Amino acid sequence: MPQTSPRPPRRAAILGGNRIPFARAQGAYAKASNQDLLTATLDGLVARFGLAGERMGEVAAGAVLKHSRDFNLTRECVLGSRLDPHTPAYDVQQACGTGLEAAILVSNKIALGQIECGVAGGTDTASDAPIAVSEGLRETLLELNRAKSLPDRLKALTGLRPGDVLPAIPQNVEPRTGLSMGEHMALTTTEWGITRQEQDELAAASHQHLAAAYERGFFDDLVTPYLGLTRDDNLRADSTVEKLATLKTVFGKGDGATMTAGNSTPLTDGASAVLLASDEWATAHGLTPLAWLVDAETAAVDYVHGAEGLLMAPAYAVPRLLARNGLTLQDFDLYEIHEAFAATVLTVLKAWDDPTYCRERLGLDAPLGSIDRGRINVTGSSLATGHPFAATGGRIVATLAKLLHEQKQQDPERTVRGLISICAAGGQGVTAILEA
Amino acid sequence: MTREIILDGPPDLRRIYATAALKRGADQDRLPDVRVLRRGVRVDRDNLARYAHACRFTFSDRLPLPYPHLLGFPLQMVVMSQRDFPLPLVGAVHIENVITVDRPVSLGDPLDVTVWSERLRPHPKGRQVDLVTQVSVGAQVAWRGVSTYLARGDEHHDAEASEPPSLAPLEGVAAGPTWRFGEDTGRRFAGIGGDWNPIHVHAVLARPLGFPTAIAHGMYSYSRCVAALAPRLPESGVTSHVWFRKPVRLPSTVRLRTAFDERRTLSLLEGVKGDLDHAVVEHTW
Numbered sequence: 001m002p003q004t005s006p007r008p009p010r011r012a013a014i015l016g017g018n019r020i021p022f023a024r025a026q027g028a029y030a031k032a033s034n035q036d037l038l039t040a041t042l043d044g045l046v047a048r049f050g051l052a053g054e055r056m057g058e059v060a061a062g063a064v065l066k067h068s069r070d071f072n073l074t075r076e077c078v079l080g081s082r083l084d085p086h087t088p089a090y091d092v093q094q095a096c097g098t099g100l101e102a103a104i105l106v107s108n109k110i111a112l113g114q115i116e117c118g119v120a121g122g123t124d125t126a127s128d129a130p131i132a133v134s135e136g137l138r139e140t141l142l143e144l145n146r147a148k149s150l151p152d153r154l155k156a157l158t159g160l161r162p163g164d165v166l167p168a169i170p171q172n173v174e175p176r177t178g179l180s181m182g183e184h185m186a187l188t189t190t191e192w193g194i195t196r197q198e199q200d201e202l203a204a205a206s207h208q209h210l211a212a213a214y215e216r217g218f219f220d221d222l223v224t225p226y227l228g229l230t231r232d233d234n235l236r237a238d239s240t241v242e243k244l245a246t247l248k249t250v251f252g253k254g255d256g257a258t259m260t261a262g263n264s265t266p267l268t269d270g271a272s273a274v275l276l277a278s279d280e281w282a283t284a285h286g287l288t289p290l291a292w293l294v295d296a297e298t299a300a301v302d303y304v305h306g307a308e309g310l311l312m313a314p315a316y317a318v319p320r321l322l323a324r325n326g327l328t329l330q331d332f333d334l335y336e337i338h339e340a341f342a343a344t345v346l347t348v349l350k351a352w353d354d355p356t357y358c359r360e361r362l363g364l365d366a367p368l369g370s371i372d373r374g375r376i377n378v379t380g381s382s383l384a385t386g387h388p389f390a391a392t393g394g395r396i397v398a399t400l401a402k403l404l405h406e407q408k409q410q411d412p413e414r415t416v417r418g419l420i421s422i423c424a425a426g427g428q429g430v431t432a433i434l435e436a
Numbered sequence: 437m438t439r440e441i442i443l444d445g446p447p448d449l450r451r452i453y454a455t456a457a458l459k460r461g462a463d464q465d466r467l468p469d470v471r472v473l474r475r476g477v478r479v480d481r482d483n484l485a486r487y488a489h490a491c492r493f494t495f496s497d498r499l500p501l502p503y504p505h506l507l508g509f510p511l512q513m514v515v516m517s518q519r520d521f522p523l524p525l526v527g528a529v530h531i532e533n534v535i536t537v538d539r540p541v542s543l544g545d546p547l548d549v550t551v552w553s554e555r556l557r558p559h560p561k562g563r564q565v566d567l568v569t570q571v572s573v574g575a576q577v578a579w580r581g582v583s584t585y586l587a588r589g590d591e592h593h594d595a596e597a598s599e600p601p602s603l604a605p606l607e608g609v610a611a612g613p614t615w616r617f618g619e620d621t622g623r624r625f626a627g628i629g630g631d632w633n634p635i636h637v638h639a640v641l642a643r644p645l646g647f648p649t650a651i652a653h654g655m656y657s658y659s660r661c662v663a664a665l666a667p668r669l670p671e672s673g674v675t676s677h678v679w680f681r682k683p684v685r686l687p688s689t690v691r692l693r694t695a696f697d698e699r700r701t702l703s704l705l706e707g708v709k710g711d712l713d714h715a716v717v718e719h720t721w
Contacts, residue, residue, distance in 0.1 A: 031485035036495040043496070080494050082667050227481065227497060228544055 012107035013289030017398025018045040019272035020226035022386040025126035029269040037271035038123040042081040044224035055084040057115025060102040062092040064389035067130040097430035099393020107293040116281040122390030123271035136164030186252030188309030189343040196258040199342035200244040203263040210380025211237035234386040263342035268386030272394030290405035296432040297321035303427035313429025314421040329368040338422040339382040404436035456525035472511040473550040491659040508569030511551035523587040532584040558592035600679040600716035605695035612693040625656040651683035674721040681713040
């Protein structure tokens with residue numbers, strides 16, 4: 001029997017993306033489900049790239065806030081879309097890293113020659129959030145279901161306590177610490193001495209950059225209007241440091257608190273999708289790759305007992321990613337650092353530039369150094385767009401791929417490179433390198 | 437001379453039902469020459485969401501193919517409640533519906549909705565009439581629906597009735613989407629579509645009208661069928677034809693079997709046991 005020989009890996013191209021405008025929770029998309037949001041987003045991608053009736057290698061997507069009935073959410077969305085129903089799909093969930101992790105999974109299969117094309121995406125709605133019954137009621141109902149006789153049923157019901165009838169509403173809280181993400185971030189913010197002024201400057205810049213990108217038509221082929229929205233409705237084009245300075249702090253305690261609703265991301269509804277393929281598939285379909293997903297690294301930190309900040313994992317992922325690819329932190333034209341909070345971005349930048357932290361925590365001989373701030377989140381990020389958890393990765397991948405493609409067209413001889421860094425709940429961080 | 441009734445808002449259907457219950461239909465062979473219209477209608481986003489979720493369409497800016505019928509339905513009631521309208525409003529049965537989409541209609545489009553009646557004609561079991569709903573965006577007709585209603589009465593054995601196409605293509609199609617329609621299906625859809633005809637509301641109200649249980653709205657069953665096929669249908673240039681057969685008694689479990697062709701789908705909505713045909717649905721483009 002002849003042995004099969006392994007195929008050499010190839011690079012996975014990012015051909016483009018589609019998302020719907022992100023909407024603040026309980027607003028324009030209040031009545032839309034995750035399935036609506038993701039199906040509409042897939043259909044927008046289908047329309048943009050002529051994929052109607054096309055069998056894709058796979059669709060990988062997910063949602064963080066998910067109803068139990070949505071166990072096969074992505075496949076259901078494929079069946080409701082104009083894609084060929086022979087397209088397989090699966091759900092991914094890695095908190096705020098979901099969208100980027102989905103893109104990594106799809107690109108890896110393309111790189112290995114297992115598929116020729118695929119879609120990575122994510123959706124989330126904080127408006128149409130799942131509400132579960134309380135644990136006490138759930139246990140009683142299960143017991144009732146198991147009970148065979150009337151006395152057994154009555155006995156099961158006696159276990160019910162008055163408080164059990166109240167529903168359990170999902171909370172943005174770490175199960176092991178009971179702290180919200182904002183409260184976790186506030187601890188790190190204080191530890192690193194990140195000022196209110198810095199945070200508000202970063203937030204204002206995010207809004208101004210996003211507004212400018214919309215003005216120049218940058219999002220015309222990345223965003224499809226949905227339910228009357230044409231732009232992210234969290235965007236405040238006239239945002240300034242002065243206005244942001246007037247807001248009350250919402251996370252952290254006492255006079256040292258610096259985090260406000262203005263320099264933190266709001267709860268948001270939205271969905272995004274990215275089209276990935278082999279170069280051959282792209283050529284055969286007359287599509288031009290914007291960029292290629294070169295490599296990725298995911299890290300996790302031990303935040304539970306306070307050894308590290310909840311959102312610091314990307315600080316660990318990036319040096320490992322750089323070392324594997326023989327790059328320095330400065331070898332990038334553009335950086336996309338997810339703005340979970342303004343302080344998240346500022347902390348990780350400070351950490352990479354801190355000799356002690358880099359030596360003691362990251363095990364590096366020298367700090368990674370600083371980054372030209374003019375290259376970070378140049379078309380705005382989550383503070384301005386909002387952050388529907390699983391949809392953020394797809395937004396960032398498609399945005400960065402297009403930005404790199406624009407730079408490449410200015411200077412076709414040079415390799416242009418971008419870095420993505422996304423922090424996620426559970427103390428995780430997903431990072432990736434894109435090149436054009 | 438055509439009389440035009442221009443409405444500024446949706447008519448109060450409760451009042452129409454209350455008065456129509458007492459009315460038997462004018463004793464004449466002519467349709468009133470009347471057109472009822474509403475200009476600049478905006479689809480209510482929340483109502484669209486409820487309709488889409490009830491019928492399993494994707495809730496998006498694009499109106500589901502049958503949705504404009506909901507905008508025309510109250511105007512149909514106004515036409516049929518005119519004093520000189522020959523058929524009774526309560527008791528008239530929706531037996532057939534044809535929708536043609538010339539261009540897709542979107543959530544934000546200002547819609548002009550016009551309804552009139554035409555083609556009063558004998559049916560083997562009584563008399564039938566077409567209620568035509570036309571939806572325009574700007575000057576262009578985008579959507580047209582023809583709803584055929586039957587009023588049982590004198591039999592006309594030689595009258596022509598529209599027959600659905602042969603179901604031969606469905607032989608060998610063993611499976612399809614299967615749905616449980618709960619007892620409250622009619623009330624739920626009445627809350628969305630505004631058709632509070634008592635036969636859909638509750639068995640207690642349906643019994644005096646000759647039904648042992650409440651029955652599902654034909655437009656609900658049909659909408660479920662279209663929703664199940666929607667991703668495979670073009671957005672415009674499509675005609676959707678339904679022939680209603682036996683009503684769906686609530687509660688029931690029904691199944692949709694479909695044969696797909698190059699430019700056509702042919703479906704049968706039937707009781708899950710295969711003993712009752714509820715509707716035949718054909719799409720062509």
